[in-house]
Amino acid sequence: MSETATIETLSGDESFSAYVARPAGTPRAAIVVIQEIFGVNAGIRRKCDRLAEDGYLAVAPDLFWRLEPGIELDPDVEPEMQRALDLMGQFDQDRGIRDIEATIHWIRRSEGVAQVGAVGYCLGGRLAYMTAARTDVDAAVGYYAVGIDGLLREKHAIANPLMLHIAGDDGFVDKETQTAMHEGLDDHPKVTLHDYPGLDHGFATEFGKRRDDEGAILADRRTAEFFAKHLG
Template sequence: MTETVPIETLTGSDRFNAHVARPDDDPTAAIIVIQEIFGVNAGIRRKCDNLAAAGYLAVAPDLFWRIEPGVELDPDIEEEFQRALDLMGEFNQDAGIRDIEATIHHIRRELGVEKVGAVGYCLGGRLAYMTAARTDIDASVGYYAVGIDQLLGEKHAIANPLVLHIAVEDGFVDKDTQKRMHEALDDHPRVTLYDYPGVDHGFATEFGKRRDEEAAKLADERTAAFFDQHLR
């Protein structure tokens, strides 16, 4: 079952919507699905459906709500891709993390699910790293996260497990950045990095030309095992 639910901000002064997919049975854990720059679109909703089918409560907050509520863009349409880049430039990432934290509180207090993980893609991958460093999320996964080299100073605040999936041929994350990520994080006791040779940014998208089936299947299997270990 899917529905749209309102979530109160941390200050209690406003509300934003989240797409929620519920499993058939009562969930023992929840996973926040953090959007790409394309909003809570069909691909993100499919991610939620897949997690609900695996028994999780899946919640995808609309993080662009302060700019434009209800954004749904297709990365394979050039005009919509450019609009997504514009939204990325307007987006306040610190406010986004506060909205993710509000979503964690909502899941625990209002929905009664104590264990909460997060998985994010692209911008959401970066926000998954920030969530691991700035909140008490139980476990986090970031796919092809952008700009992590700018956030390595926060690594000491990561107290719970984090996985980062790295596209080796990522057009938005060059090899030098990937090297800095490995140098800073490989010895972190809570962080695991996986490299996917030969694939580009967006390889695990549910729809469209960016998807690489083999790499997506491997990354998703690793993610599923990770959440089984840390959230079940």
């Protein structure tokens, strides 16, 4: 079952929407699904639906609401890809993390689910790392996260488990950045990195040309096992 929820910001003076997918019974835990630069589109909603099928309460907040509420873009349509890149350039990531934190609080307070994880893709992968470092989320997963080399100074604040899936031939994350991620995080007791040689950015998308079935199935299986272990 899915619905749209309204979540108050941490300051309480504004609100934003979120797509919510509910499991058939009592949730085993909750997972915040963090969007790509394309908004809460059909692919992100499908990620939520799949998590609900696995017994989780899945919530995807509209993080671009300050720029254009409810926007949905298709990466396979060039003008929409360009629009998405423009939005990413305008997006305030620090505010985005606070909205993710507000979503975590809403889940625990309004939904009564104590254990909350997060999973993000692309920009959302970066935000998943930031969520692990800046909030009390219980576990987090980032797919093909961008610009993590510039966030390594925050790694000391990661107190709960974090998994990152790295596309080996990522057009947005070069080899030098991938090396920096390994050098900075391989010895972190809470962080696990998985490499996917030959795969490009977006390989685990639900729909569209970017998907690689084999890589997506492997990464999603690892994610499912990770959340099963760390979210009780």
